[in-house]
Amino acid sequence: MKKNTKKSCRLTNNWISVVNIVLLCLLCQQNILGQEYEISTSPRYTRAQTRPFKDSIVLKGDVKSWGNLCFTNDKEYTKYPNGEKNRYELEFPYALILANRYDNPQACYVIYDLIMEMYDAYKIEMDSATMNFILFYLNKGADLGDGGCLRKLYEFYIEGKYVMKNIEKANSYRQRYEERFTCPMILKH
Numbered sequence: 009m010k011k012n013t014k015k016s017c018r019l020t021n022n023w024i025s026v027v028n029i030v031l032l033c034l035l036c037q038q039n040i041l042g043q044e045y046e047i048s049t050s051p052r053y054t055r056a057q058t059r060p061f062k063d064s065i066v067l068k069g070d071v072k073s074w075g076n077l078c079f080t081n082d083k084e085y086t087k088y089p090n091g092e093k094n095r096y097e098l099e100f101p102y103a104l105i106l107a108n109r110y111d112n113p114q115a116c117y118v119i120y121d122l123i124m125e126m127y128d129a130y131k132i133e134m135d136s137a138t139m140n141f142i143l144f145y146l147n148k149g150a151d152l153g154d155g156g157c158l159r160k161l162y163e164f165y166i167e168g169k170y171v172m173k174n175i176e177k178a179n180s181y182r183q184r185y186e187e188r189f190t191c192p193m194i195l196k197h
Contacts, residue, residue, distance in 0.1 A: 052079055052081070053076065053077075053079050053080050053081060053084075054080070054081055054084055055080060055084045055098070058076070058077055058080055060073070061073035061074070061076045061077045062077065062102060065077070065102045065105060065106060066102070066105055069105075069106060069109065069110030069112065071106075071112065071114075074102060074103075074106060074115075077098070077099060077102060078099070080098060084098075085097070085098060088126070088129035088130065089129065089130060090129045090130075090131075092125070092129055094126070094129075095122055095125065096122045096123070096125065096126045099118070099122060100119070100122050100123075103115040103118040103119050103122065104119060107119055107145060107148065107149075111148075111152055112152075113148075113149045113152035113153055113154035113157065114149070114154055114156070115149075116145040116146065116148050116149025116152065116154060116157055117145075117146070117149050117154050117156035117157050117160070119142070119145040120142050120145060120146055120149075120157070120160060123138060123141075123142055124142075134170065139170050142170075143164075143170070143171070145157075146160055146161050146164075147161070150181065150184070153188055155185055155188070155189055158181050158182075158184055158185040158188070158193075159181075159185060159193055161178075161181045162178050162179075162181040162182045162185065162193065163178075164178075165177045165178035165181065166178035
């Protein structure tokens, strides 16, 4: 049982580390020396300051740099018509490189997420070519063990959203998720 848990944790360890650092920064009012510091709710990098992160992502597949890219100042992002920040413009090329060149499973899910965010912001329907593109990356991420990809594919097939409804296929994604992560799949309602 411990072996499966270690394997599951290893797959998402880098991503969880980034999330933990963010949460630690948001939740802790003091640093380890006991000195108080001000919590900044806005990220701290300008686009110019993200150059080393971008280079490290492209040349090394560095996941920590990818996490740091998410700390780009909100004002550095363009806005969608609905007022939301356009993460696609800045983050998509790097997610694509991580997914293709470095087989990063989380990047496969982010590709889906960024594309859906853009389509939702413009309130346009998904075309079949884009949906096939998304399905390719969700399947790749699922094959690489990403829980988000497995969960999303389950949802698509159980609901018949963007794909033909297929309960058997949906359940196979759910089973793969639960075998890999040794916990039940939590679905959003």
